[in-house]
Amino acid sequence: MGNSHHKYSEDELPEFTPMIWPLKEIRAAIPPEMFVRNTTKGIMFLCRDLLLAATAWSIALRIDPFFGHAVVKSVLTPFGAECVRYCAWAIYWWFQGLIFTGLWVIGHECGHGAFSDHKIVNDFLGFIIHSWLWTPYFSWKISHHRHHSNHASMERDEVYVPQTREDLGIPEKANHEIDWDELFGDTPIYTLYALIRQQLLAFPAYLLYNVSGQKNYPKWTNHFDPNSILFTKEQRAAVVLSNIGIAAMVWTVSYATSLFGAAQVIKFYGIPWLCVTHWFIMITYLHHTDPVLPHYRGKEWNFQRGAAATVDRDFLGWQGRFFLHDVAHFHVIHHFFPKMPFYHGPEATKYLKAFIGDQYVYSDTPVFKALWKNYNECQFVENEGNVLFYRNKKGEAIRRPADQYRVKREGT
Template identity: 25%
Template sequence: MTTLTSPTQHKTLLQPDCTVRLRDIINTLPSNVFTKDPRKAWFKVVLSIFMVALGMGALALTPWYLLPILWIFTGTALTGLFVIGHDCGHRSFSNRIWVNDLVGHLSFLPIIYPFHSWRILHDHHHKHTNKLNVDNAWNPLTAELYESCSPLAKWSYRQLRGRFWWFASVVHWAKIHFNWTTFTGREREQVRFSVLVVITSAVIGFPILLITLGAWGFVKFCLLPWLVFHFWMSTFTLVHHTVPNIAFKKVDQWNESQAQLSGTVHCDYPHWIEILCHDINVHIPHHISTGIPSYNLRQAHQSLKKNWGNYLCEYRFSWSLIQDITNQCHLYHREFNYQSFENYWKLKK
């Protein structure tokens, strides 16, 4: 097992033999990690609603100099609502599809996310994890593809791969989740429904909030917690798949079991973040099987460490880790996994 606490410790990862199937890995997990427990699931819902309400109430009563702390707390609690919707999208919240869809839509409403478009696009990510030019989550550009982009696209890519990584989730949200015309058949109808639910709620809700709270109140209670939520979305998903020793593979070289077991990262965050975000950082078992509810991820991870520990990559969250990723993981290189823009420009001269 590769357990790394320093961002300079990017060792080459071992990968399971290509003959190992994903099913072989799943079969080593205890059967109870796939069991849905309604009490645990609904407790997570109550916990997240309570924490968001607590944050909002504190924002209304707290002096100005404590507001940044409460924006961070409330935005992180909103991320917990997303994780509940995340379970619903994978049908691991309830055995009833209509319950998953209802809770998923309601969980996603406060963060202005169309549920079905996210669900379908996220399923694509799981089916093609770390498949170069196919995965839709932090898929890195090769130097050749980068060169073919427009100047504006190049500039945007450099910002989102660098110091503005925290804004990438906002761009991802706005760019691909509201256009139902990119979907076909029944999926198009589902996505259109989710988009219209979100837009209708925003058209009704935003004016009411602006009238009752004013412009500053809207920023204070809505915009800034929402941006903190997207900070965590960007950070979690970045670290899940974008450290220097994680490989993306071309279609003809891609292997499902290698991608899901050794192409994802477990990262330990401060305990309060893990509680508010329902252990979404325990990411490797989630890629082994999306059927594992979030409250069983830690047990599943311990099993993977016991049986497949040599192939796991684990980090501890730190700002130096983020700095290391945003300094190095820019353009994808077939030999070194990544190269920085700085090295790329040096080689071009």
């Protein structure tokens, strides 16, 4: 019992000093061949993914006929056959979801210009792949590029911008006077519901309503309106083209539904697509949200500090490395150099790590555990100060800025 009364003291937290190197020094530490894009290699990865998807699809076509067969039913009993049939579909959804996510990652590479030296190749393939997975390619590419250019800036980042004490209406009182339970006293069941809602709906909600995006954008900001604040006049035609891609998918899915029935379309395509949304949100949320990662205001922010404010994770082990093209295992290097092809990530990360040392963040916490922990621990940041860390449901951080960056406040 005694330990639970240990008084929280900000002075005892590990210190953090933002990195001082200019980007060109960091880039010079990485061999130039790591930046070379190989279109043929990229296309081979794309073909591999398409072949995997087609193979999974053709195996899934056999699931229902096989378990509906009289011999199988007599061996397994009708109930047993039905149970195993559901398990078979679950396996298909898991792997096809990962394969589709890998395809989405290749579309994302195209959006960064990392897939090929040829813009037309990047945009043609990226447009088709992302439209097929319900992502407006050009519109998302534009806002995603701005996210990369401003990552971890409180004022300018596009996504995962932390809420402040003020946003949540938490008074600036000494800690013991605030009823933290009243503010954050959600039951674990409600937290789980909110987390599942985030996992399945966050990406469509971001595209449609700017949920978790920059707070000072106007109310109806979204990725489908060519006149949105997200886009310049010159980008409007690209936004319309993205919308045409999505409209083509609406038509395709409607037509497939009239041909094969809604249940078939949902089973073969709908559920794996929902898995893409889940994996993609989980990957990006966990890259940018962790109590050890800083956020910056004003002059303390620069591009390389923002790039280092991400975390590499051992995401689903070999499955994450193989199916997801290392996107989660080697994300920090991608933030420093978004045009670097994913297949150079593992090698280039060794050089980056050797150069930036403990500014490089890696976590081997199992990802579902990390998702639950960070969803609970990362609640808000302070209203003032230029180097900020997330605080939990008791208003406590696990890291603090070095003295020259601190804002002294009551009760800390």
